[in-house]
Amino acid sequence: xxxxxxxxxxxxxxxxxxxxxxxxxxxxGTEFLQLSDFKDFLNSSLLDIKEAGIEAKxxxxxxNFPVFSIYWIQGIKDxxxxxxxxxxxxxxxxxxxxxxxxxxxxxxxxxxxxxxxMGIRLPILVMRNFLINFDLTAxxxxxxxxxxxxxxxxxxxxxxxKKYYHNSGGLKINFNNQINLKEKIYLFLSVGYDFIYPPTIxxxxxxETYFIDPSNNKVDLNMSSLDLxxxxxxxxxxxxxxxK
Amino acid sequence: xxxxxxxxxxxxxxxxxxxxxxxxxxxxxxIGACDILTFKPEDKFLFxxxxxxxxxxxxxxxxxxxxxxxxGNQFNLEYSITxxxxxxxxxxxxxxxxxxxxxxxxxxTIYTQNLTPxxxxxxxxxxxxxxxxxxxxxxxxxxxxxxxQYPLIYYDTVPPYQTQIIAITPESGSLTxxxxxxxxxxxxxxxxxxxxxxxxxxKEITDQNTTCLVDSFFxxxxxxxxxxxxxxxxxxxxxxYEYFDSYNADILNLELIDDFLVEVTWDICPxxxxxxxxxxxxxxxxxxxxxxxxxxxxxxIEENSIQDEVLFGSNNFYCCQVANPAHDYYDVIGDHAHxxxxxxxxxxxxxxxxxxxxxxxxxxxxxxxxxxxxxxxxRIDAQSYSSxxxxxxxxxxxxxxxxxxxxxxxxxxxxxxxxxSLSTICEYDLxxxxxxxxxxxxxxxxxxxxxxxxxxxxxxxxxxxxxxxxFDLNNIIDPDFLINRFPLDISESGNxxxxxxxxxTDDNVYLYQVSGQVLEFxxxxxxxxxxxxxxxxxxxxxxxxxxxxxxxxxxxxxxLVSFSLNYGLENINIDPVTELLGGQLxxxxxxxxxxxxxxxxxxxxxxxAITYIDINLYNNVLCSTAGYFxxxxxxxxSK
Numbered sequence: 001x002x003x004x005x006x007x008x009x010x011x012x013x014x015x016x017x018x019x020x021x022x023x024x025x026x027x028x029g030t031e032f033l034q035l036s037d038f039k040d041f042l043n044s045s046l047l048d049i050k051e052a053g054i055e056a057k058x059x060x061x062x063x064n065f066p067v068f069s070i071y072w073i074q075g076i077k078d079x080x081x082x083x084x085x086x087x088x089x090x091x092x093x094x095x096x097x098x099x100x101x102x103x104x105x106x107x108x109x110x111x112x113x114x115x116x117x118m119g120i121r122l123p124i125l126v127m128r129n130f131l132i133n134f135d136l137t138a139x140x141x142x143x144x145x146x147x148x149x150x151x152x153x154x155x156x157x158x159x160x161x162k163k164y165y166h167n168s169g170g171l172k173i174n175f176n177n178q179i180n181l182k183e184k185i186y187l188f189l190s191v192g193y194d195f196i197y198p199p200t201i202x203x204x205x206x207x208e209t210y211f212i213d214p215s216n217n218k219v220d221l222n223m224s225s226l227d228l229x230x231x232x233x234x235x236x237x238x239x240x241x242x243x244k
Numbered sequence: 245x246x247x248x249x250x251x252x253x254x255x256x257x258x259x260x261x262x263x264x265x266x267x268x269x270x271x272x273x274x275i276g277a278c279d280i281l282t283f284k285p286e287d288k289f290l291f292x293x294x295x296x297x298x299x300x301x302x303x304x305x306x307x308x309x310x311x312x313x314x315x316g317n318q319f320n321l322e323y324s325i326t327x328x329x330x331x332x333x334x335x336x337x338x339x340x341x342x343x344x345x346x347x348x349x350x351x352x353t354i355y356t357q358n359l360t361p362x363x364x365x366x367x368x369x370x371x372x373x374x375x376x377x378x379x380x381x382x383x384x385x386x387x388x389x390x391x392x393q394y395p396l397i398y399y400d401t402v403p404p405y406q407t408q409i410i411a412i413t414p415e416s417g418s419l420t421x422x423x424x425x426x427x428x429x430x431x432x433x434x435x436x437x438x439x440x441x442x443x444x445x446x447k448e449i450t451d452q453n454t455t456c457l458v459d460s461f462f463x464x465x466x467x468x469x470x471x472x473x474x475x476x477x478x479x480x481x482x483x484x485y486e487y488f489d490s491y492n493a494d495i496l497n498l499e500l501i502d503d504f505l506v507e508v509t510w511d512i513c514p515x516x517x518x519x520x521x522x523x524x525x526x527x528x529x530x531x532x533x534x535x536x537x538x539x540x541x542x543x544x545i546e547e548n549s550i551q552d553e554v555l556f557g558s559n560n561f562y563c564c565q566v567a568n569p570a571h572d573y574y575d576v577i578g579d580h581a582h583x584x585x586x587x588x589x590x591x592x593x594x595x596x597x598x599x600x601x602x603x604x605x606x607x608x609x610x611x612x613x614x615x616x617x618x619x620x621x622x623r624i625d626a627q628s629y630s631s632x633x634x635x636x637x638x639x640x641x642x643x644x645x646x647x648x649x650x651x652x653x654x655x656x657x658x659x660x661x662x663x664x665s666l667s668t669i670c671e672y673d674l675x676x677x678x679x680x681x682x683x684x685x686x687x688x689x690x691x692x693x694x695x696x697x698x699x700x701x702x703x704x705x706x707x708x709x710x711x712x713x714x715f716d717l718n719n720i721i722d723p724d725f726l727i728n729r730f731p732l733d734i735s736e737s738g739n740x741x742x743x744x745x746x747x748x749t750d751d752n753v754y755l756y757q758v759s760g761q762v763l764e765f766x767x768x769x770x771x772x773x774x775x776x777x778x779x780x781x782x783x784x785x786x787x788x789x790x791x792x793x794x795x796x797x798x799x800x801x802x803x804l805v806s807f808s809l810n811y812g813l814e815n816i817n818i819d820p821v822t823e824l825l826g827g828q829l830x831x832x833x834x835x836x837x838x839x840x841x842x843x844x845x846x847x848x849x850x851x852x853a854i855t856y857i858d859i860n861l862y863n864n865v866l867c868s869t870a871g872y873f874x875x876x877x878x879x880x881x882s883k
Contacts (some may be wrong), residue, residue: 052380059287068281089278095285100293102380108285153380 004190021075023241025188030064031090034222037198038062038109041184041219042094043109049096055065056098062111065092069229073121084137086117093146103153110146113223117172122179124175129184135174139194141219145201166221169195184235191228198222257732296376296387299328303370305394307452312366315399317357319429322452325349329372332387338396340824342432356398361369364396403428407471407482414489417517419462423471423482425455430476439468439484441573460518463566464491465576493526493564493578501551506583508540509549510564519545519566521545527565534565534577560584768864 015215042061049056069088076083096107119137142165149160174192182185198220305312307322324621326330336343336354346352353386371387380386410422412576436457449458459469466489471504497509508528513519527538528550540550552562563580 005262008384015409054379055291057289059289060285063283065283066281068278089281091278091283093285094285095287097287097289098291098379100291100378101295102376102378102386104288105379110283110285112282151379151383153383153385154383155380156383 019186022236023073023233024236025071025073025086025231025233027069027071027188027190027229029067029069029190029229029231031067031194031225031227032064032093033062033090033225034091035062035111036049036222037217037219038094038111039223042096042109046096049090049098049105049107054098056096056107057104059097060093060095062092062094065090067227067229069115069231071117073233080123082121084117084119084121084135086115086137088115088117089113090115103151103156105151106148107150108146108148110144110148111221112144112146113141115141119172121176129180131178131180133176133178135172135176135190135192137172137174139170139172139196140167141169141196141223143199143223145221164201166199166201166220168197168199168223170194170224172227178233184234186235187231188233189230192226193225194223196223196225198224285483293378295374295378296374296388299373301329301372301388302326303368303390303392306429307425307429308394310394312394312396313399313403313427314356314396315427316430318353318355320351320431321354321429323368325370327370327372327390329388332371332372332373332384335369337369340367340877359398359615361398361400364398366394366396368392368394383656385865388788402478403475404474405480407434407480409471409483409485412469412485412487414514414723415458417515417519419459419487419489419515419518420456421459421469421471422456426473426475426480428475430478432476433476435472436472436573437469437470438573440466443470444571444573454679460521461568461571461574462489462518463513463515463524463568463574463576464489464493465566467574482676491576493576495562495564495578495581496548498560498562498581498583500583503784506552506562508552508562508564508581510578512548513545516545518546522568522570524568526564527567529563529565531561531563531580534563538565562636580865582822678873705765727780 012059018117034125039062042058046056046058052140067088067090069086071084071086074083074085091112093108093110095109096105098105117139119135120132121135125130125132135162145162145164145166147162147164149158151158172192172194174190176188178188200218200220294857303323303325305321305323307320312319312321321336330348331349333345334352335345336352338354338356338359344352368391368393369392369851372390374386374388376380376386378386386748405426405428408424408428410424411420413420413422423434426434431452432450434452434454436446436449436459438444438446438461440460446459446461449457467487469485469487473480473482491511491514494511495508496511497507499507499509501507510526510528513524513526518524523543524545526540526542527534528540528542528546530539530552541551542548542550560583561580562583564578566576568574593817694775
């Protein structure tokens with residue numbers, strides 16, 4: 001993760017040197033993730049637990065947790081398009097839980113994703129205080145999937161925690177609507193969709209063994225999602241206009 | 245392009261670069277804030293479940309009492325657990341040191357190889373499943389705990405043990421034995437014996453908790469039991485226990501139904517279960533003590549009377565035996581009962597053949613089974629037998645002389661003979677052989693000795709003299725062959741008559757006794773028989789009894805009789821006998837009739853232990869009084 005951050009920072013710095021204008025967009029929103037395999041896996045896990053006699057419940061089933069992202073948009077001289085560089089973070093998870101007087105049982109899955117985007121932004125509609133852009137970016141995502149199992153009673157304790165790291169990539173299309181508030185500040189609302197190639201969770205510690213569901217199918221981490229974001233943008237004049 | 249950029253606008257852009265650096269710092273701060281936006285599930289689900297309460301628990305040892313006595317390297321501990329909960333497992337500790345664990349709710353093997361002789365505390369932890377459905381219960385970690393402690397004494401040698409029978413009780417038609425439970429280890433079996441006659445194993449019980457036995461063989465009376473224990477290659481012999489039962493198979497009543505019928509009633513056996521299951525029977529004996537041939541065998545336990553036909557003797561003795569055919573040591577023999585018959589009823593029976601009699605009042609024939617010992621008879625209805633022309637071993641006449649019957653000695657039945665084949669016999673006029681002054685005694689004095697030989701007895705008019713004729717029926721048409729072989733005069737009733745054949749092929753002698761109105765056949769003897777020895781062609785020692793001896797000789801012959809008294813290893817020869825005994829020697833040409841007075845015993849009076857008396861003829865032993873010594877002894881007492 002640290003290595004990825006360093007690469008990203010270097011790229012931002014270099015592009016920034018070339019840029020004529022820059023703007024920073026900070027957005028908060030939500031993603032409608034598919035995660036279909038994981039949801040199936042969660043339900044089948046609950047059935048297994050109930051068969052063992054534990055009347056557990058699914059308390060969390062991969063909810064749409066807030067997405068946080070930052071975009072750095074740079075305009076190049078004599079070019080209509082702008083360069084987009086962005087970072088995003090997304091987190092979700094699940095929980096199966098049971099507790100009585102004798103102890104508790106929990107089965108958590110936590111998914112953390114850090115994405116890096118680079119692409120171009122084309123203006124589609126330009127009005128005085130209103131602007132609609134079309135973004136096309138390449139997306140690189142790094143995932144951390146964490147499985148936590150814990151059974152704790154008065155006379156018994158079993159705690160299991162395992163993390164898996166995976167990388168994947170894809171394309172993202174996005175429509176960005178801007179409304180200028182002041183000279184350098186604008187609000188924007190964007191709607192987009194991430195096409196992410198779903199990685200299969202490989203159990204690295206056991207070699208080429210994959211995480212499978214009770215039906216003996218490989219469990220894919222399908223992170224393709226519909227994004228809905230709202231944010232604020234700040235324009236920076238990085239290059240003084242030439243004097244006539 | 246980069247080169248151009250750096251040359252032309254580096255200074256101008258430096259301020260912008262500073263702004264960008266600020267933004268990057270902001271970026272780092274934002275990334276740090278991502279932790280805040282990381283998904284962290286916090287919800288909890290508390291299932292409403294109350295902690296369970298322990299139910300009842302009862303635990304006790306089944307193969308030990310409260311104190312455990314053991315020896316050897318290990319022992320088997322058996323126990324029973326009564327609880328409303330399920331038993332998960334049990335832990336066993338010896339002096340707080342873990343020994344073993346088991347899930348078996350009935351027994352466990354405790355290892356004692358490291359123990360030294362002495363006292364220990366055996367602690368037992370019983371873990372019961374709560375079955376509450378809680379998380380801890382599901383993973384098998386939630387238990388109710390019950391703890392029990394027992395003193396344990398470890399021996400280095402086998403401790404002494406003797407099984408005690410606690411009680412023997414008659415219940416529900418059987419007999420129930422109860423004994424002390426064996427509480428030592430290594431139990432293999434209880435062995436229950438009936439020791440009334442030796443060690444008769446009733447049952448071997450391998451269940452240590454079974455300390456009672458229903459003796460399905462017992463029928464009453466006295467018996468004796470013992471319970472041994474087999475354990476760890478040892479046999480502990482139990483204590484003998486006697487049992488007396490009030491039931492003793494007594495004869496309750498003897499009642500004379502008619503002249504020759506006695507009803508015998510006995511006590512019913514109370515052990516009806518054993519009686520029916522073991523195939524037992526009431527065996528009624530017409531004697532003081534049971535022999536091999538009961539007169540009746542009754543298999544129905546509720547039947548307690550029979551009717552017995554009696555013929556001979558004035559006194560009849562009966563006894564009841566409850567017999568177990570498979571286990572005769574359980575037989576119960578009751579005291580005998582006595583009834584007088586002959587004194588009140590005049591006995592009038594016709595002697596028909598060697599062991600067949602006719603009773604006019606019954607109009608029946610009776611077959612005597614054993615004339616020498618048992619006077620038991622079988623009633624034979626002559627009319628019920630069909631006519632069969634068979635050649636059997638013997639033929640006899642009915643009282644009127646018109647019917648003839650054959651007897652098969654092998655099958656022991658009497659069959660009415662074909663009258664046609666015997667018509668010549670019946671038509672023959674025997675009276676032609678009666679000399680003047682004599683008359684036929686009675687038609688029943690005609691007897692058939694074999695299939696074709698007849699004995700005919702006549703007597704004189706004043707009934708003081710008898711004469712016997714012999715006929716060979718094969719030559720009946722030749723009057724000359726009707727040999728008056730022994731025109732024997734019998735001077736008094738009670739004398740014996742010896743009949744010998746002139747036929748060389750017939751070497752038998754036949755002995756009869758005139759007793760009242762009956763000519764009684766005592767038996768036929770060959771010369772090899774010791775009781776009636778064939779001396780020569782015409783000399784016979786015929787009978788001896790109670791110190792009396794009759795010797796018949798034909799033709800006249802001289803012989804000398806002597807006696808030997810045997811006591812211990814010594815023999816005393818008394819010779820000649822006539823001088824010492826004052827015997828009566830007849831001068832009849834046909835016989836020498838001697839009666840030896842028991843004065844002989846006066847001579848040997850001082851000899852303490854007479855074993856037998858030999859009667860010698862020409863220094864050859866003719867017979868011995870060994871078989872009659874008892875009677876001799878009685879005579880001696882009476883003297």
